[in-house]
Amino acid sequence: MKRRNSLSLALPASMVSEHTDLRDKTAALAQVGRAAAIYRVDEIIIYPDKPDESLLMKYVLGYMETPQYLRKYLFKVRPELRYAGALPPLRTMHHPVDDEAANIDVGEVREGVVTEANDNGFLVDVGVDQPLKVDGRGPSKGSRVTVKVQRKRPLTGRPVKKSQLDDYWGYDLRGSRARLGELALSPEWDLTIATSRLGEEIGKHTYELSTAWLTCRKTLVAFGSHKEGIHEIVMREGRRAEECFRYILNTIPSQGTETVRTEEAVHATLAILNNFKD
Template identity: 45%
Template structure:
């Protein structure tokens, strides 16, 4: 039996992921690295869980959304904010929905757009070109929409759903409660049992047999990869949450707990480094 690609890949990250960054520029760079890693390895969702040590959920969410939004739509979709001061320094994602030349349009192309004008007979959508594309359907002004080009002169398109798009099309960002609730929520949202993978320096070291096993089990499943906080591992976080709950919390179980960097040469591994290392290893399993 050969490995199959996961149906979806979600990352669960702490709100304290930038706690070791001393200023906004450094925090932006760290979050930008995570955006790049998530895109390189085709993550579909990034979920931020609350860590009481530091709650920068809003900052993380805003910067991740900024990075994921095509450059030509940022002024329309991303409100001005002081904490986006250094967002322009984030390297471009260069994903399929971030075209280098937005004016180069061919019939059949898929684009991300935003509705800029609405009429009873249809809507006009900004897709990054000098001309707006016309959709023969009324939509809500300001709505983000995926469209497929059906005509160049005049420029027309039809809306397409996420499930109709082939290839990688970016990630969505969501926020959850604490880690226990986030795990419960993600389990409830999946239509299949899925595969839940925790990362830990106390986890199982990876070899070829384990990679093969993960690859087979992840086929056509929803895969969730969970990362601990910079100063606390997953087990410690869950133990603290259980002690803080007045009622007994359900036991959280993972299919795998992995140590992707055994015998590391540094005293610590930064979270953005752990994300890259973990996803690179799992990418081998998924292919």
Template identity: 40%
Template sequence: MSGKKLAIAIPTSFISDTPHLREKTAKVGLIGRAAAVFRVDEIIVFLDTTEKSKQKKEADFIMLLLSYLETPQYLRKRFFKLDSRLQYAGILPPLRTPHHPLNRKSRKLKVGEYREGVTVSKTREGVLVDIGVEHPALMRENQWGLGKRLTLQVVAVDERIEVQAVGRDQVSGYWGYRVKLETHSFGSLVENGKFDLVIATSKIGIRFEDTAEKMGEHWRKADYKLVSFGAPARGLHEIAKDEGFDLNDLADYVVNMVPNQGTETVRTEEALFASLAVFNVQFGW
């Protein structure tokens, strides 16, 4: 891994105009899918209205779905109990990222490959972990409690499968996203997030092509980048103003990523795909 991180921030209200649970689920699924396609490391959900108690409920729903989607299929039953909010989880798009392997056969495992796993029991030799094949693998380190999700590397495939715990940053390539909740405000997120680069997407912003060269230089130098999005009903300018901030003071760049849009509004999930696709082509990471 390069050590550089890309985070996106989305407002809880992006699903507020969607009344049915099925459609809400689909919208959240597109956020997770876009994050995976463009190798986002962190999805930050922030509360963006004064109705904090109502929004907290919606934020919890978004967090639940994004976490469920990011979890490999073979681990979901261990981490998610029956929940009415997951009623339509079946329509969520598969991520098909490297940490969501299709292989379920231990004989096909290779030394050096990485898997996500969960500790299930302890033995005299160490800890048994479910890594999504027929039988649990052995991890000889025994400092982990049960029910702990770990990133693991296969170290032996002979008489039994053995694995060792590793940090996610040791895995080469993309290894999924993390989900965080910002309970205070968008302004607090930006001011306290220790970001090297903050980009706010807005219909009321500089056209991307007019600032692409300068932004690109900043992008390539930044270790921790944040790309933030508004909601169809309230853009980031309105959200920041309601919090007592000027968006231009919060962000390094306020940029229009969909100039000449043919619709009155651009949905958050649409803006996410459009923006990250452009950044991916222009800057890479």
């Protein structure tokens, strides 16, 4: 099941810059993609930071989120995806493994890409051995769409929106022009949380957080980089972290290592927040 309320992560564009090897950068992003899917994150936002590796982050995380049968349409051969073959599968509801039209059920929802389109309708590759037809004018060829199967013979369906689905349907990616402090102060968020080793232990705010979690519509959880924490990053904007975030929390108290990598902090933080009912 998807979350009742929306959960977004804010990650620095420099997140993987501590790694010098592309294979290691890809592996770090793989951990983030898996964590986002496991804990039903709705959106990953990449905020500006130096060095800027946002392009690599968008390609790797976007590739992971895309069903395997659609990648040939949506991704060209690129150096950023050199180690994409080593990425773990998400195995979410929108990544089906059955590739036979005979096994599709009426009412099933699939991701697809428009392969042909005209004024009367369009054909969609939904990862089976025949295209699905949708009547009426639709998106242009090459567009990614979400469709619901209405009939098996012939295979037909209609477009649906992710917001109409009950199941978790992957994460969206967004590149932010706004720096972290400005992003956190946006009125789109009902609840903002920054993670920091300098923050208060999350256990001290369990009751407050669980109550806020029930009532908020959109939550932003922000992470720093390996070089700078949330306080330092926001300070470069001439702001104080306490002015930008409702909570600044240490989600890994008494850590046994000198540093915690961003991808590790993402997993640890989301595992705790996942205990709050939404």
